[in-house]
Amino acid sequence: MKKQAIVIGSGVAGIASAIRLSVKGYKVDLFESNSYPGGKITAIERKGYRFDAGPSLFTLPHLVEELFTLCGENPSQHFKYITKEESCRYFWEDGTHLIAGTSAETTSLEVEKALGVPAETVRNYLRESAFVWNRTRPFFLERSLHKLNSYLDPTLIPTLLSIHRLHLTSTLHRVNSKKLQHPKLVQIFDRYATYNGSDPYQTPGVMTVIPHLEHNLGTYLPEGGMHDITTSLVALAERQGVTFHYNSPVSKILIHEQKAAGVEVGGVKAFADVVVSNMDIVPTYRKLLSDRPAPETVLSQERSSSALIFYWGIKGEFQDLGLHNIFFSKDYEAEFKAIFQENRVIDDPTVYVNITSKDVAGDAPNGSENWFVMVNTPGDKGQDWDRIIPEVRRNVLDKLKRLLNRDIESLIEVEEMLTPRLIESRTSSFQGSLYGASSNNPLAAFLRHPNFSQRISGLFFCGGSVHPGGGIPLSLLSAKIVGSLVKPGT
Ligand code: FAD
Numbered sequence: 001m002k003k004q005a006i007v008i009g010s011g012v013a014g015i016a017s018a019i020r021l022s023v024k025g026y027k028v029d030l031f032e033s034n035s036y037p038g039g040k041i042t043a044i045e046r047k048g049y050r051f052d053a054g055p056s057l058f059t060l061p062h063l064v065e066e067l068f069t070l071c072g073e074n075p076s077q078h079f080k081y082i083t084k085e086e087s088c089r090y091f092w093e094d095g096t097h098l099i100a101g102t103s104a105e106t107t108s109l110e111v112e113k114a115l116g117v118p119a120e121t122v123r124n125y126l127r128e129s130a131f132v133w134n135r136t137r138p139f140f141l142e143r144s145l146h147k148l149n150s151y152l153d154p155t156l157i158p159t160l161l162s163i164h165r166l167h168l169t170s171t172l173h174r175v176n177s178k179k180l181q182h183p184k185l186v187q188i189f190d191r192y193a194t195y196n197g198s199d200p201y202q203t204p205g206v207m208t209v210i211p212h213l214e215h216n217l218g219t220y221l222p223e224g225g226m227h228d229i230t231t232s233l234v235a236l237a238e239r240q241g242v243t244f245h246y247n248s249p250v251s252k253i254l255i256h257e258q259k260a261a262g263v264e265v266g267g268v269k270a271f272a273d274v275v276v277s278n279m280d281i282v283p284t285y286r287k288l289l290s291d292r293p294a295p296e297t298v299l300s301q302e303r304s305s306s307a308l309i310f311y312w313g314i315k316g317e318f319q320d321l322g323l324h325n326i327f328f329s330k331d332y333e334a335e336f337k338a339i340f341q342e343n344r345v346i347d348d349p350t351v352y353v354n355i356t357s358k359d360v361a362g363d364a365p366n367g368s369e370n371w372f373v374m375v376n377t378p379g380d381k382g383q384d385w386d387r388i389i390p391e392v393r394r395n396v397l398d399k400l401k402r403l404l405n406r407d408i409e410s411l412i413e414v415e416e417m418l419t420p421r422l423i424e425s426r427t428s429s430f431q432g433s434l435y436g437a438s439s440n441n442p443l444a445a446f447l448r449h450p451n452f453s454q455r456i457s458g459l460f461f462c463g464g465s466v467h468p469g470g471g472i473p474l475s476l477l478s479a480k481i482v483g484s485l486v487k488p489g490t
Helices: 012-023 062-070 104-115 119-141 148-152 156-161 172-180 183-196 205-217 227-239 281-288 332-340 385-404 420-427 472-485
Strands: 004-008 027-031 043-046 049-052 081-083 086-091 097-101 220-222 243-245 250-256 259-265 268-271 274-277 306-314 324-327 351-355 369-377 412-418 459-461
Touching: 004 012, 004 259, 012 027, 012 062, 012 227, 012 274, 012 472, 043 306, 043 412, 049 306, 049 369, 062 227, 062 472, 086 205, 097 104, 097 183, 097 205, 104 119, 104 183, 104 205, 119 156, 119 172, 119 183, 119 205, 148 156, 172 183, 172 205, 183 205, 220 227, 227 243, 250 281, 259 274, 274 281, 306 385, 306 420, 324 385, 332 369, 351 385, 369 385, 412 420, 459 472
Parallel strands: 004 027, 004 274, 027 243, 086 324, 274 459
Antiparallel strands: 043 049, 081 220, 086 097, 250 259, 259 268, 306 369, 306 412, 324 351, 351 369
16 A cells, blocks of 8 residues: 655645655645646746746756656656757946857857957866866765765765865855956856855855856756746656645644644645655744744745846847846946845846747747846845835846847836745745755855754655755755655555
8 A cells, every 4th residue: 555645835846756756656645835836937928928937047957857767758758958059148238248158168269259368267167167066966966964874975085085176165256256357257157156046255166066057068948948847747747646736735734743644734634654845944844833843043044035027028029139148237246245235136236138939939929029037136024125126127127228229118018027025925935035045154055954854754845945955956856865765655
């Protein structure tokens, strides 16, 4: 007889955990508050435009593919994606622009052409970035940091022997300034701190690992846009026999004699041998485990940044733009100080524009483009967003008009918005953070909540707010670690 597992939440890690537990022999029921799956990976459709509502950058596709393989299916029959040749187009106020590639060679040569920095500088940087990835991945990302056997594993030895090359005691900005020197090149590589919602002037230099994914391993786009990740994994989970219950917010995790016993949903108890929470770890403790002691040090970690996103259906085409575009602020340090220390957004923020209609036919009507326009912001700490949002919108429109030499506002024919408050209300992400806790502390990796409860057996945690961190790849790895910790269900 199969044992019963319950997963709370259908974010990408919740769905992946459900798939992994079904493979381990469990009967799996997944409860989701919303009427739709995917959490942050969802989509909006309005008047012929389709927008990916959340993530736009896709790396390490094998982490999605391996879920199909695990279930005995051929991933290419169910999940198709394109390989990008350019990673991002960068624009500065002085008219400089640069198209970075998805290989070390193309990026190095483009940097040499646009900024006059010898190609060897970026080649060396990305070689070192690959080294840091190979040394940190097996220990920091692929296993629990909270199990003794992780520290006894021989794969830890190379990591320890090269600890001096991991830049743990410096900041990303200091490492980049020393290695890259050119202010615009430093700004490009400082930006990778935002890939986990952190501040390059505080996050440790080990984050030099992040560009390895984009410039050595490549970037991708699912054929139907990012939302394909959710739809294809939900379909796989359903083929595996996972039952999805929508409009079903879990209000309590049931505990019996220090063991997870199930959940309470809509006043009804559902019993299980294993419970996995994909809800953000802060509300998991504050709401679902409110009568149990909470790990206050872990829960009090500074949160990652949040964002303001404008989804604009643009009646017009822009040949100078690609799938990913960045319009840099003039004062990057002031931008991050405002986000992380002053809880505000500066008047000249860095603007990210993602346009999937460049690659996905049908995402916008003919002659039009679907713009996802994002500005990093602090999390919701009670700021006056009704005042802030129109100010940011005005500043973004002015900046884009300046840099693209074309009025944007008059081209907007569809508009939707996502705010820190909406991110929290739609996904339970504490303060609307995009990536759980920030990595602004050198010990951040050790201060994330483990993927299991140290006090309650049978209770596990996955998703961007727990180990190993936020973003699609790490959320998928959290589910993989949960899968490795749960005992077989038959
Ligand atoms: P979440 O997506 O947080 O979903 C949690 C789910 O649990 C939700 O569906 C919620 O409704 C449900 N839930 C919560 N509480 C309950 C309850 N009590 N009962 C039932 N259900 C519950 N990552 C990248 O890799 N690349 C990017 O380019 C990128 N850009 C981003 C841009 C934006 C605007 C945002 C918001 C995020 C971005 N991210 C990006 C981060 C990435 O989306 C997340 O790290 C990842 O999707 C988190 O997945 P998760 O499994 O933690 O679940």
